[in-house]
Amino acid sequence: MNITRAANVMLTDPSHARLEYAPEFDRGSAYINGTFCSIDEASVPITDGGFMQADAAYDVVSVSKGLFFRLEDHLERFENACKKFYLRSPYDKNETTEILNKLVTLAGTREAYVWWAVTRGPTPANRTDPNSYNNRFYAFAVPYRFIASDEQRERGLDLLVSKRYVRIPPDSVDPTAKNFHWMDLKLSLFEAGEQGREWTVLCDAHGNLTEGPGVNIFFIKSGKLFTPDSGCLEGITRKTTLELAAELGMPVHVKPVTADELRAADEAFLTSTAGGIMPINSVDGIILGGENGPGALTTKLHNLYWSRRWDGWLGTRVNYGR
Ligand SMILES: Cc1ncc(COP(=O)(O)O)c(C=O)c1O
Structure with a gap:
């Protein structure tokens, strides 16, 4: 596919x-x-x-x-x-x-x-x-402009787990309330650029994955889907992905997850309103699943996301008044 x-x-x-x-x-x-x-x-x-x-x-x-x-x-x-x-x-x-x-x-x-x-x-x-x-x-x-183009989603993004920046802690600014505290996220993109990577994900002070600039993070290991349970925005695309995965019969784990688990994953992807489901090719230079390109389950979720939306699922027609 x-x-x-x-x-x-x-x-x-x-x-x-x-x-x-x-x-x-x-x-x-x-x-x-x-x-x-x-x-x-x-x-x-x-x-x-x-x-x-x-x-x-x-x-x-x-x-x-x-x-x-x-x-x-x-x-x-x-x-x-x-x-x-x-x-x-x-x-x-x-x-x-x-x-x-x-x-x-x-x-x-x-x-x-x-x-x-x-x-x-x-x-x-x-x-x-x-x-x-x-x-x-x-x-x-x-x-609408995708934050990851068709070409990028087709080959998968090369992701960096930021080593320099820790996501602003929930005790400082509640990440579930969508806010303007983006400096850590933005600076991590400069860190990624210096290393030839395209996007980032940040950890919390305990080394658990949180989120990236405008995105939630997911990975798949042995057919099971994982995403952090805290330290991140409760993304609407994240919620959608969890629903679609359940529909596909994938076991879903919303729990603390580490960068090591992400690097050892078979597949991974980012989610955002600004780009839907965006496959990851590599994490810190490690090609996920040992093969370049999006994994099969990620591709399935990606395509299902758009076909459902275009079928009108959970859609509200814009009232253009014409
Ligand atoms: C920090 C952060 N995390 C995650 C997301 C993804 O959320 P959603 O799927 O609702 O766009 C966003 C969206 O802009 C964001 O700013």
Whole structure:
């Protein structure tokens, strides 16, 4: 079985083709301070705590073939993140859904990456009182771009387990609340680049695997699927993968796992809204399963993920109003 060239399908299949849009929305649309605008015009107030101090919660949902995927799950996760960070969104779930629909409609795309956030807001006169801030809502939609291209997913990514950086601990910033604390993740990509690797995964202070830049980590050993139980975002693609694996009859283990177990795995992959299921070829230079390319079970999960989505599974049709 070959990896489905999902990016190519999105670009070439008429049922994924872009709808009409005004030229200013070519690169995407945004919603800033109650107003819709093109992504090129969008800006944030320079004193916003989200910009200055990573003081924000956010979420990302994708659209493919004109369908939001698991929108309710994303809205729910976002609401929980706001609660954990004492942030109040000015919009409830229905109002947020309306804004996200309008953004995708303005961009006229059936393949979209849709981002939204609530930040602490611009610095008030009494900046030492966290309750005196006016929390702000921002959002944008851009045409979907895979973080791992068809070519990369076909050959598998070369992954580095970061040796320099430990993922920010849950006692410092709760990773289950999607947040802006990305410096450890970002710096690990420089570490990977210096060694000719493409992506990373970080461990916690005890040496257990957590997550990577925008991704959850999975591996397969003797037909069983493993993923960390803590120290990471509860990814919606992770949840989807666990469900699809159970459907395929794969035993699933959500538990503490180490870098040594990952390096000794038969197969491994990353998951993200921004790329679906992304096969790993090697970990720290070790070719998994002793053979280049994605493993058979990873390929099965990858292809099932896209075929299910395109069949409308857990999808909410975008209301393009036309
Ligand atoms: C730190 C982190 N971990 C994991 C993920 C994957 O989560 P999801 O599948 O919901 O996109 C993301 C997504 O951006 C992330 O930022």
